Amino acid sequence: MSRTRSAQPDPRAILRNGLPDRYLTVDDIATMFEVPVETVYQWRKKRTGPPGFRIGKHLRYDPADVGAYVTERKTADQAA
Numbered sequence: 001m002s003r004t005r006s007a008q009p010d011p012r013a014i015l016r017n018g019l020p021d022r023y024l025t026v027d028d029i030a031t032m033f034e035v036p037v038e039t040v041y042q043w044r045k046k047r048t049g050p051p052g053f054r055i056g057k058h059l060r061y062d063p064a065d066v067g068a069y070v071t072e073r074k075t076a077d078q079a080a
Contacts, residue, residue: 023060026052032066 029050030037043049044059050069052061 023055024063024066025061026059029061029066 024032026037026040029040029052033040040049044052050061050066052059052065054060
């Protein structure tokens with residue numbers, strides 16, 4: 001029996017159902033927000049996107065921080 005779905009779950013689905021049990025990668029963030037990876041790096045450079053941190057040379061995002069960022073953006077948009 002062949003499997004047609006990817007072994008990796010969709011990061012957006014994970015966040016909707018609860019926080020994942022791992023830190024998110026730049027690719028996860030780009031997929032979640034449907035933006036190019038370069039945009040995620042620009043957000044980090046300009047300090048406008050969800051806060052990330054480095055583990056050695058790797059950039060990671062805490063799912064709780066990403067959730068808080070989304071909530072903050074929703075609140076800001078509703079207040080505008």
